Amino acid sequence: MPCAMNSMEAIIEAKGLRKEFSLGGEVLEVIRDVSFSLPPATSLSIRGESGCGKTTLLNLLARIEAADAGEVRWAGSLFPAQHKPGKKEISLRGSFLGVVYQAYYLIPELNVLENVLLPSRMVGDHSSVNTDRARHLLEQMGVLSKEMQIPGKLSGGERQRVAIARALLNQPKVILADEPTGNLDERTGAEVMDLLLRTCEEEKTALILVTHNPAFAQSTDRQAYLTEGTLQDE
Numbered sequence: 414m415p416c417a418m419n420s421m422e423a424i425i426e427a428k429g430l431r432k433e434f435s436l437g438g439e440v441l442e443v444i445r446d447v448s449f450s451l452p453p454a455t456s457l458s459i460r461g462e463s464g465c466g467k468t469t470l471l472n473l474l475a476r477i478e479a480a481d482a483g484e485v486r487w488a489g490s491l492f493p494a495q496h497k498p499g500k501k502e503i504s505l506r507g508s509f510l511g512v513v514y515q516a517y518y519l520i521p522e523l524n525v526l527e528n529v530l531l532p533s534r535m536v537g538d539h540s541s542v543n544t545d546r547a548r549h550l551l552e553q554m555g556v557l558s559k560e561m562q563i564p565g566k567l568s569g570g571e572r573q574r575v576a577i578a579r580a581l582l583n584q585p586k587v588i589l590a591d592e593p594t595g596n597l598d599e600r601t602g603a604e605v606m607d608l609l610l611r612t613c614e615e616e617k618t619a620l621i622l623v624t625h626n627p628a629f630a631q632s633t634d635r636q637a638y639l640t641e642g643t644l645q646d647e
Contacts, residue, residue: 422453423451423489424453424454424455424487424488425451425486425487425586426451426485426486427448428483428485429483430446430447430470430483431447431482432469432478443465443466446642447642447643450486451587451621453619455619455620456610456635457633457635457636458622458623458624458629458633458636459638459644460624460627460636460637460638460639460647461639465639466639473494474589476492476498476502479494479497480494483495488586507532507535508584508585511532511579511582512588512590513576513577513580513589514576515591515593515595517573517575517576518576520564521563523563524560524562524563525556525559525564526561529550529551532583533582533583543582546582547582548560550577550581550612553578553612554575554578555608556578568601569596573593573596573597581612581613584618587619592623593605593606594626602626602629606629609622610632620633
């Protein structure tokens, strides 16, 4: 049956999301009808076969991509998902959402501390409070001693820890994590996943985790499976 979560006081919601792509003259329906809601400070894992649309769904929730139909709500604010985000929405996204990618996406010319501070710098906030928070998050991630290193000097696990700290800097209400351990070995991946789940819990941040790993999926409060364009409870 469809993923039906309690919509009362939901921090993020989707209703009737649909997304199609044209490929070689053929229309491919990747997201057919996705509706769900997630309460604050709750974690949800999403699994599914490769190419089933998990990353596309996260992009729709983040309003990075426009949908063909449906709605997205951030803390009650309604956005028609087929419309491109405006300036006000883009500004809100910087404080409402944090995103963790499989490929880290750290700026190679910046050191670790500067990378973590990027979200605040992008909105013009250069206060020392942000620097203190960045160092606190790096300490939580176990990489404070690396704050002056450039990303190229770090291991994969260290880079992902830095990326998680960056995503959490602006105290977002929701973290979207797209296969955050996909480039890591099993032991390092387990360590990073534990840090991500524990830190989101401590920060009272909701988490939507896309993962292929069944054990990681079971570590979240709720589990769902994306299949044939719809989200099903596991």
